[in-house]
Amino acid sequence: MPIPDPIAIRHGDRLALSRALTAVENNQPESRELLSALFPFTGQAHLIGITGAPGTGKSTLVNQLAKNLRREGHPDHPPQVAIIAVDPSSPFSGGALLGDRIRMADLAGDESIFIRSMASRGALGGLAHSTASFVTLLDSAGFDLIIIETVGAGQAEVDIASLAHTVLVVEAPGLGDDIQAIKAGILEIADIIVVNKADRPGADNTARALRVMLEMAQSQTSGPQGKHISKDPCVPSTSAKPATAAWDPPVHTIVATEGKGVQAVIEDIQRHARYLKGSGLWRQKEATRLRRDLEALIRDTLVNQWQQRRDQDQFEQVLADVIQRKYSPVEAVEKLL
Amino acid sequence: MTEKTIRVLIAKPGLDGHDRGAKVVARALRDAGMEVIYTGLRQTPDMIAEAALQEDVDVVGLSILSGAHNALVPAVMEKLRQSGLSDVKVFVGGIIPKPDIPNLLSLGVYAVYGPGTNTQTVIEDIHQATHKPTD
Numbered sequence: 022m023p024i025p026d027p028i029a030i031r032h033g034d035r036l037a038l039s040r041a042l043t044a045v046e047n048n049q050p051e052s053r054e055l056l057s058a059l060f061p062f063t064g065q066a067h068l069i070g071i072t073g074a075p076g077t078g079k080s081t082l083v084n085q086l087a088k089n090l091r092r093e094g095h096p097d098h099p100p101q102v103a104i105i106a107v108d109p110s111s112p113f114s115g116g117a118l119l120g121d122r123i124r125m126a127d128l129a130g131d132e133s134i135f136i137r138s139m140a141s142r143g144a145l146g147g148l149a150h151s152t153a154s155f156v157t158l159l160d161s162a163g164f165d166l167i168i169i170e171t172v173g174a175g176q177a178e179v180d181i182a183s184l185a186h187t188v189l190v191v192e193a194p195g196l197g198d199d200i201q202a203i204k205a206g207i208l209e210i211a212d213i214i215v216v217n218k219a220d221r222p223g224a225d226n227t228a229r230a231l232r233v234m235l236e237m238a239q240s241q242t243s244g245p246q247g248k249h250i251s252k253d254p255c256v257p258s259t260s261a262k263p264a265t266a267a268w269d270p271p272v273h274t275i276v277a278t279e280g281k282g283v284q285a286v287i288e289d290i291q292r293h294a295r296y297l298k299g300s301g302l303w304r305q306k307e308a309t310r311l312r313r314d315l316e317a318l319i320r321d322t323l324v325n326q327w328q329q330r331r332d333q334d335q336f337e338q339v340l341a342d343v344i345q346r347k348y349s350p351v352e353a354v355e356k357l358l
Numbered sequence: 359m360t361e362k363t364i365r366v367l368i369a370k371p372g373l374d375g376h377d378r379g380a381k382v383v384a385r386a387l388r389d390a391g392m393e394v395i396y397t398g399l400r401q402t403p404d405m406i407a408e409a410a411l412q413e414d415v416d417v418v419g420l421s422i423l424s425g426a427h428n429a430l431v432p433a434v435m436e437k438l439r440q441s442g443l444s445d446v447k448v449f450v451g452g453i454i455p456k457p458d459i460p461n462l463l464s465l466g467v468y469a470v471y472g473p474g475t476n477t478q479t480v481i482e483d484i485h486q487a488t489h490k491p492t493d
């Protein structure tokens with residue numbers, strides 16, 4: 022199948038976009054060229070991550086967010102919204118059941134919304150390996166907001182924290198997961214916390230417990246910048262930036278199935294974007310992510326280059342020598358490279 | 359070179375209210391290594407074509423128990439064609455009277471399955487339908 026034309030993608034050809042996503046997902050060789058051609062047109066979209074334990078209502082919330090966000094902005098140019106919904110692949114068959122769309126039926130028929138389900142394909146951090154490349158495609162296609170629903174392993178999903186500008190962590194009452202959450206460090210990646218299913222008993226308790234934990238976490242790491250950002254290795258925590266007030270993650274209680282409380286969440290998402298831009302953190306975050314991507318790419322490329330020119334016989338010989346303790350693995354690497 | 363993962367959309371057009379059969383098929387296809395997008399009940403032909411386009415599936419499986427297949431299937435086929443998805447293979451499962459089957463096949467449906475069809479048959483047919491000999 023020919024690789025879609027980058028110009029078609031930039032001009033909103035949805036079929037071309039969809040085919041391009043597949044090419045990228047399958048790591049077709051030509052897709053690298055396509056991503057390179059589109060890269061200059063990225064960096065515009067607000068990336069919103071939605072994470073939280075299975076069944077807490079992430080997809081239901083995404084449905085509401087997308088529906089309501091489409092009413093924001095200038096009436097002539099309401100924001101275009103893309104959704105990437107990641108579900109786990111079966112480790113046994115490699116197949117996957119992608120069911121997030123079931124909750125997003127309200128969004129059907131809106132030409133300015135694009136929903137793509139994605140299987141994790143063996144990646145463990147809550148996203149798939151090509152989720153970041155999906156973002157590149159969707160960003161270059163002109164989507165203003167890109168919502169990414171993670172697998173929802175319920176643990177600290179570091180990948181989404183470094184990819185998204187704004188991370189929403191969705192909790193639900195009665196899972197006893199408030200303690201779990203702090204164990205797994207998920208609150209550290211949260212910019213906004215949403216306690217969903219407030220129509221069920223216990224939501225207020227969960228929200229209260231979360232607020233207490235947030236306060237405790239904050240008193241431990243107080244700095245001029247957002248707490249999880251100040252931990253970033255690329256941002257010296259001592260940097261003498263003009264003091265910006267730290268971002269205090271708000272806690273919302275909502276009923277996603279009814280849309281109750283969703284507008285307040287949207288206002289905080291927008292407030293967070295303004296906060297990031299106003300404080301310079303938007304750019305810093307992006308620089309950090311691109312640095313990581315670049316380093317990972319260099320690593321992958323070097324490994325590939327080595328794989329291509331490796332001498333299998335020599336490798337086996339050296340390995341045999343290592344097994345016989347003639348030299349150590351470290352010395353073996355020196356011989357092989 | 360690894361084979362491309364087969365992506366399948368399982369959709370229930372029309373108004374019939376239960377999807378046990380569709381879910382059984384969806385799970386069987388997942389266990390056969392396919393990525394199955396399940397969209398839930400009461401999908402219109404427009405919604406099905408839109409989802410098939412966004413998800414870039416190779417196969418659309420329609421589960422129809424309501425008896426409205428003679429209206430729904432042509433509508434879905436037409437919407438897929440309009441969306442530029444004529445190459446997507448369409449399978450129909452459900453309660454389809456024998457005399458209606460030739461008509462559905464003439465619309466370009468790849469295969470029609472009655473109740474109690476072995477999921478292994480469906481899996482083999484999908485592999486055959488999506489196998490591109492020169493590609």
Ligand SMILES: Nc1nc2c(ncn2[C@@H]2O[C@H](COP(=O)(O)OP(=O)(O)OP(=O)(O)O)[C@@H](O)[C@H]2O)c(=O)[nH]1
Nearest residue numbers: 074075076077078079080081124173218276277278
């Ligand atoms: N009572 C109640 N149920 C809800 C609410 N929001 C979602 N649900 C239900 O919770 C179940 C799971 O919702 P999803 O939106 O699929 O949850 P999810 O977090 O996306 O699930 P996974 O993607 O499987 O991890 C569904 O049955 C929803 O109808 C809510 O506000 N109140």
Ligand SMILES: [Mg+2]
Nearest residue numbers: 079080121170
């Ligand atoms: Mg979901």
